[in-house]
Amino acid sequence: MSESVIDKLAAGDHARTYANYDRPAWRRILLNQESFVVLLLIAFYIVSCVALPNYAGPTTIDFLLLNIAPFLIIAVPEALVIITGEIDLSVGSIVGLSSAALGLAVHAHLGIGAAIVISLVVGLLCGAVNGLLVTLLGLPSLAVTIGTLALYRGLAVGLLGTNAYSTFPAFWTSLAGGDVIPGAIPTITVLVVVLIAIFAVLLHFTPFGRGIFAIGLGKDAALFSGIRVGRTKLLLFVFTGFVSAIAGIYLTLQTTTAVSSNGLGLELDVIAPVLLGGVSVFGGKGAVPGIIGGVLLIGLIQSALSFAGVNSDGVTVVTGALLIASVISTTILAWARRRRPSARSRTTGA
Amino acid sequence: MTATGMPHRAGFGAGVGRVFRARETGILIAFLAVTAIATGVNPTFVFSTDGWRNLLLTPTLLILLAIGEAMVIITRNVDLSVGSIFGLSAWTCGQVYLAFPHAPIVVIFIVGIVCGALLGLVNGLIVTIAKVPALVVTLGTLYIYRGIAVLWAGSNLIDPDNLPSDFQSLGHTSIWIIPKLTIIAVVVAVIAGWALRNLRAGREMYAIGSDPAAATLYGLRTRRRVLTAFILSGALAGLTGVLFLSYNAGASSQSGSGYELLAVAAAVVGGVAIFGGSGTILGAVIGALLLNTISNALPVVGIPDVWQQAITGALIIAAIILDRVLLLRSTRKLVIAEEASHV
Numbered sequence: 001m002s003e004s005v006i007d008k009l010a011a012g013d014h015a016r017t018y019a020n021y022d023r024p025a026w027r028r029i030l031l032n033q034e035s036f037v038v039l040l041l042i043a044f045y046i047v048s049c050v051a052l053p054n055y056a057g058p059t060t061i062d063f064l065l066l067n068i069a070p071f072l073i074i075a076v077p078e079a080l081v082i083i084t085g086e087i088d089l090s091v092g093s094i095v096g097l098s099s100a101a102l103g104l105a106v107h108a109h110l111g112i113g114a115a116i117v118i119s120l121v122v123g124l125l126c127g128a129v130n131g132l133l134v135t136l137l138g139l140p141s142l143a144v145t146i147g148t149l150a151l152y153r154g155l156a157v158g159l160l161g162t163n164a165y166s167t168f169p170a171f172w173t174s175l176a177g178g179d180v181i182p183g184a185i186p187t188i189t190v191l192v193v194v195l196i197a198i199f200a201v202l203l204h205f206t207p208f209g210r211g212i213f214a215i216g217l218g219k220d221a222a223l224f225s226g227i228r229v230g231r232t233k234l235l236l237f238v239f240t241g242f243v244s245a246i247a248g249i250y251l252t253l254q255t256t257t258a259v260s261s262n263g264l265g266l267e268l269d270v271i272a273p274v275l276l277g278g279v280s281v282f283g284g285k286g287a288v289p290g291i292i293g294g295v296l297l298i299g300l301i302q303s304a305l306s307f308a309g310v311n312s313d314g315v316t317v318v319t320g321a322l323l324i325a326s327v328i329s330t331t332i333l334a335w336a337r338r339r340r341p342s343a344r345s346r347t348t349g350a
Numbered sequence: 351m352t353a354t355g356m357p358h359r360a361g362f363g364a365g366v367g368r369v370f371r372a373r374e375t376g377i378l379i380a381f382l383a384v385t386a387i388a389t390g391v392n393p394t395f396v397f398s399t400d401g402w403r404n405l406l407l408t409p410t411l412l413i414l415l416a417i418g419e420a421m422v423i424i425t426r427n428v429d430l431s432v433g434s435i436f437g438l439s440a441w442t443c444g445q446v447y448l449a450f451p452h453a454p455i456v457v458i459f460i461v462g463i464v465c466g467a468l469l470g471l472v473n474g475l476i477v478t479i480a481k482v483p484a485l486v487v488t489l490g491t492l493y494i495y496r497g498i499a500v501l502w503a504g505s506n507l508i509d510p511d512n513l514p515s516d517f518q519s520l521g522h523t524s525i526w527i528i529p530k531l532t533i534i535a536v537v538v539a540v541i542a543g544w545a546l547r548n549l550r551a552g553r554e555m556y557a558i559g560s561d562p563a564a565a566t567l568y569g570l571r572t573r574r575r576v577l578t579a580f581i582l583s584g585a586l587a588g589l590t591g592v593l594f595l596s597y598n599a600g601a602s603s604q605s606g607s608g609y610e611l612l613a614v615a616a617a618v619v620g621g622v623a624i625f626g627g628s629g630t631i632l633g634a635v636i637g638a639l640l641l642n643t644i645s646n647a648l649p650v651v652g653i654p655d656v657w658q659q660a661i662t663g664a665l666i667i668a669a670i671i672l673d674r675v676l677l678l679r680s681t682r683k684l685v686i687a688e689e690a691s692h693v
Contacts, residue, residue, distance in 0.1 A: 089489075143670050154660025
């Protein structure tokens with residue numbers, strides 16, 4: 001009797017499942033959320049190309065890559081934070097604050113090089129503050145980053161007020177908005193690919209990366225097996241702050257404006273695709289291909305909708321709905337997976 | 351273990367000592383200090399008709415949102431969609447007035463509250479049935495509800511001409527020297543505070559927030575209580591929308607945006623621990639008063655009000671750190687007491 005209640009509680013302790021090696025390899029590879037997202041991505045692209053006249057072709061891809069670059073830059077480190085069971089809601093505000101720092105530094109005639117360094121340092125510091133509050137003081141990252149979401153945005157608003165700075169060197173703005181393959185691949189995509197490659201190797205091919213998964217699956221077990229939990233989490237928050245600053249610099253240069261509202265609400269655009277791409281919000285699960293697939297899918301849906309004439313607020317509704325759909329689908333998948341073996345192996349139902 | 355801010359019943363002597371140790375007292379002192387400083391710089395901050403009215407009237411919206419947010423946080427959840435529910439409800443009520451210009455005020459209140467409660471119900475159902483963290487769900491509905499309001503409203507506005515004069519006067523008139531909206535907020539706060547402290551449902555919310563697994567093992571109906579908290583939070587956000595429509599004499603698609611952060615901040619600053627299971631409605635109300643008064647006082651003492659959001663953020667973080675320190679201290683005390691009892 002009490003057994004079944006405990007079972008229920010354990011079942012409620014979501015998605016803390018390890019890779020299921022009793023299934024054939026092809027099933028493991030094909031039947032998971034990552035491949036589902038990638039298949040959906042391809043299907044959606046084909047449908048958009050057929051249904052929307054003039055949508056097919058390199059120009060829309062060029063715009064798509066240009067638009068989603070900031071989300072792609074932040075998504076992977078944010079996903080690593082989520083895999084450890086934490087969350088960083090302050091990324092949009094870090095983008096805003098680093099953008100404000102860049103604008104102010106350029107306005108103060110410090111030179112673009114120094115301004116970029118200052119902006120990156122601001123991002124590092126923001127991430128470090130998040131990380132130290134979470135690891136040193138043991139505070140819940142949800143609460144901390146709701147606080148810093150308001151704090152960093154508030155600093156940007158306080159520093160810039162209603163001013164907008166838009167005097168950036170033409171070389172840098174055209175670099176940020178330009179193409180490496182004209183009309184097809186934007187320059188920023190090169191940086192995006194390099195950053196994603198670095199974090200993909202870090203997550204999937206290093207002891208540090210395996211530590212990230214271990215922390216998410218069980219913090220105490222990770223601690224006892226010698227993983228430096230605090231240091232790992234701190235580094236991940238710092239990485240996230242740093243890439244948010246890169247995204248902030250890119251966004252400022254690409255739009256040639258530093259205003260206090262840069263990156264407002266960006267956390268949704270980052271967290272929704274990460275969760276859609278198969279990263280469990282409870283930690284311990286996720287892979288880089290799924291994350292990229294998630295960002296591309298949401299970016300593609302947004303691009304197709306706005307191409308079809310739906311305004312940006314309609315797009316926001318769809319993004320919010322996709323976020324909820326993605327978390328619910330994970331729960332349903334986990335529930336269905338639990339249900340099948342339990343029906344076979346247990347006689348007394350839970 | 352996490353019973354720091356939970357109301358206990360005790361004798362009078364213990365009661366006096368508790369008043370001075372209570373988390374709420376610190377915030378109340380901070381509130382009085384801010385008010386005193388601002389009044390010292392500019393006496394009209396309190397001692398003028400406008401100043402007095404501002405002091406009481408402007409925090410009412412935030413107080414109502416903070417009460418609902420406090421209930422949700424006490425059950426170890428969070429509701430980030432209150433600002434959007436507020437906006438959508440205000441817009442819905444405005445549309446009712448456009449269609450039926452002579453609708454009675456009571457009907458408008460019911461429409462706003464029911465609209466908010468339904469939106470809260472959606473949040474609560476997703477959280478309890480799909481067992482998805484409230485943070486993610488309400489982050490999603492924050493954008494969905496706001497997006498619906500924007501799609502519905504576009505760039506249209508509800509302006510004073512669309513609203514009957516008796517509805518508008520509700521937001522600006524007083525009974526004696528107390529604004530009517532303040533009276534509504536106080537009544538809601540007293541009822542909510544009493545219910546959370548004395549009713550079985552209220553006590554169970556604390557139990558669920560302290561330890562959800564233990565609450566389930568004990569046989570509490572966790573889902574139903576969490577669902578109730580979300581519905582109440584939504585209903586209060588809907589009520590806030592109605593009051594905003596009256597006070598502001600209008601609404602737009604952006605009404606109430608950004609209020610979710612203020613509501614969470616008010617509750618957390620007022621001692622409602624983000625880990626759930628502790629805090630009081632009184633604390634959340636004082637937290638809302640403090641935040642609102644700080645933003646009113648900033649221009650008076652010569653700080654540009656663009657810094658208001660930064661101060662809100664800093665206060666949230668300070669409050670979380672303070673709660674952690676208090677929790678560690680009370681845990682240590684419990685351990686010492688237990689060791690002493692073993693001797």
